[in-house]
Amino acid sequence: MAVMVLIGAQWGDEGKGKATDLYGERVQWVVRYQGGNNAGHTVVLPDGQKFAIRLIPSGILTPGVTNVIGNGLVVNPQALLQELGELERRDIDTSRLLISADAHLVMPYHIAMDKVTERYLGKAKIGTTGRGIGPAYQDKVARLGIRAQDLLDPSILQQKIESALELKNQILVKVYNRKAIDPQQTLEDVLAQAAQFSHRIADTRLLLDRAISRGEHVLMEGSQGTLLDVDHGTYPFVTSSNPTSGGAAVGAGIGATRITAVMGILKAYTTRVGSGPFPTELTDQWGEYLRKTGGEVGVNTGRDRRCGWFDAVIARYATRVNGITDYFLTKLDVLSSLDRVPICVGYRVNGGAGPAAEVDEMPLTQTDFHHAEPIYEYLPGWFEDITGCRSFDELPANARSYVRRIEELSGSRISAIGVGPGRDQTIVLHDLLH
Numbered sequence: 316m317a318v319m320v321l322i323g324a325q326w327g328d329e330g331k332g333k334a335t336d337l338y339g340e341r342v343q344w345v346v347r348y349q350g351g352n353n354a355g356h357t358v359v360l361p362d363g364q365k366f367a368i369r370l371i372p373s374g375i376l377t378p379g380v381t382n383v384i385g386n387g388l389v390v391n392p393q394a395l396l397q398e399l400g401e402l403e404r405r406d407i408d409t410s411r412l413l414i415s416a417d418a419h420l421v422m423p424y425h426i427a428m429d430k431v432t433e434r435y436l437g438k439a440k441i442g443t444t445g446r447g448i449g450p451a452y453q454d455k456v457a458r459l460g461i462r463a464q465d466l467l468d469p470s471i472l473q474q475k476i477e478s479a480l481e482l483k484n485q486i487l488v489k490v491y492n493r494k495a496i497d498p499q500q501t502l503e504d505v506l507a508q509a510a511q512f513s514h515r516i517a518d519t520r521l522l523l524d525r526a527i528s529r530g531e532h533v534l535m536e537g538s539q540g541t542l543l544d545v546d547h548g549t550y551p552f553v554t555s556s557n558p559t560s561g562g563a564a565v566g567a568g569i570g571a572t573r574i575t576a577v578m579g580i581l582k583a584y585t586t587r588v589g590s591g592p593f594p595t596e597l598t599d600q601w602g603e604y605l606r607k608t609g610g611e612v613g614v615n616t617g618r619d620r621r622c623g624w625f626d627a628v629i630a631r632y633a634t635r636v637n638g639i640t641d642y643f644l645t646k647l648d649v650l651s652s653l654d655r656v657p658i659c660v661g662y663r664v665n666g667g668a669g670p671a672a673e674v675d676e677m678p679l680t681q682t683d684f685h686h687a688e689p690i691y692e693y694l695p696g697w698f699e700d701i702t703g704c705r706s707f708d709e710l711p712a713n714a715r716s717y718v719r720r721i722e723e724l725s726g727s728r729i730s731a732i733g734v735g736p737g738r739d740q741t742i743v744l745h746d747l748l749h
């Protein structure tokens with residue numbers, strides 16, 4: 316039995332699809348535990364077909380796997396139906412998708428609030444995906460949220476929509492000068508959508524617990540990444556949920572002691588979408604080089620990703636806050652053909668929150684992190700094409716040294732390496748499912 320958490324160790328978009336390719340066919344369950352349709356990753360099937368997955372667990376593409384949208388998610392019913400429709404049109408069997416009765420719903424007023432608040436923040440905006448994720452989580456914590464189970468009880472649903480909109484409409488109309496949202500229409504729309512998926516609503520905690528007790532393998536898919544976690548990320552430039560591994564237990568409803576491995580996905584360089592601090596960001600031709608060579612454009616929003624060199628400080632931090640047992644290093648091939656490859660090993664900080672210093676752990680304050688200057692160590696590069704390598708020993712010596720140095724600085728072993736986008740373009744050093 317293995318219960319493995321997959322978690323992005325940077326700011327998301329580390330290439331989790333590679334890890335689900337590696338393990339997805341050998342597990343019986345794939346569970347998402349946080350976020351919503353703000354996520355997006357591309358999965359390439361063995362026959363070359365490409366799928367962009369946003370809300371539904373990636374196991375939907377593997378026959379026989381049961382997929383769970385956990386209680387920790389916020390589900391946009393319209394986006395769910397659209398994604399299901401896209402999969403079904405391409406002959407993917409979606410019958411094994413279950414939704415936790417306690418998952419929250421993203422309602423149209425959440426999307427409206429996300430957009431108006433971002434506009435209102437102007438230069439200070441978070442750069443959200445505009446999918447209503449933050450406002451849906453706000454309502455969850457404010458105890459004004461609407462859960463999947465409410466769809467099974469229209470009179471409760473009506474009361475909840477009315478009371479949520481009473482306040483939201485005041486804000487939309489009086490503060491943001493927008494049109495009020497009609498509660499009756501909202502109710503009718505969501506009930507019509509629910510009629511198409513309410514048969515999937517289940518007690519997924521219980522089902523998962525029983526499956527784990529039977530010895531089945533479970534893959535828990537985190538979206539976004541460690542530095543976008545609302546508690547452990549670069550707050551306030553974060554998402555509104557907990558992608559870190561502790562969030563997996565909460566957001567799937569299983570005990571933390573059930574987790575047997577935490578695999579961190581680590582890109583061989585760093586990217587970020589949206590606003591917020593990013594010490595190793597490159598705004599010169601090297602940033603452009605990484606963006607072009609690595610194809611760094613958001614799957615979900617189509618936005619260009621900000622790019623920079625590998626940052627060992629955040630990797631070490633991710634190891635610590637997630638309890639990462641193994642790393643999957645992705646996109647190593649993107650770094651081929653550089654004379655020398657920089658690795659950030661620490662920061663110079665002097666943000667006004669204390670005396671100038673050199674640090675090799677995350678600075679204490681947001682101000683120091685915003686002004687952190689990277690301290691680089693330079694490793695010799697390699698020019699060979701590594702996309703055909705299938706064992707560690709086939710990699711050029713300098714690529715091997717780069718990997719070993721990352722491993723040393725990050726503080727956890729590297730168990731797999733991605734050397735290209737294809738399913739088979741992976742070097743496995745340690746197999747986590749036996």
Ligand code: IMP
Pocket residue numbers: 326327328353354355441442443444445446447448449538539543552553554555588589590
């Ligand atoms: P939200 O999740 O839409 O509220 O956006 C909050 C922040 O998280 C923004 O900086 C987004 O760009 C970022 N974000 C959300 N989802 C993803 C993702 O899947 N990959 C990378 N960044 C993301």
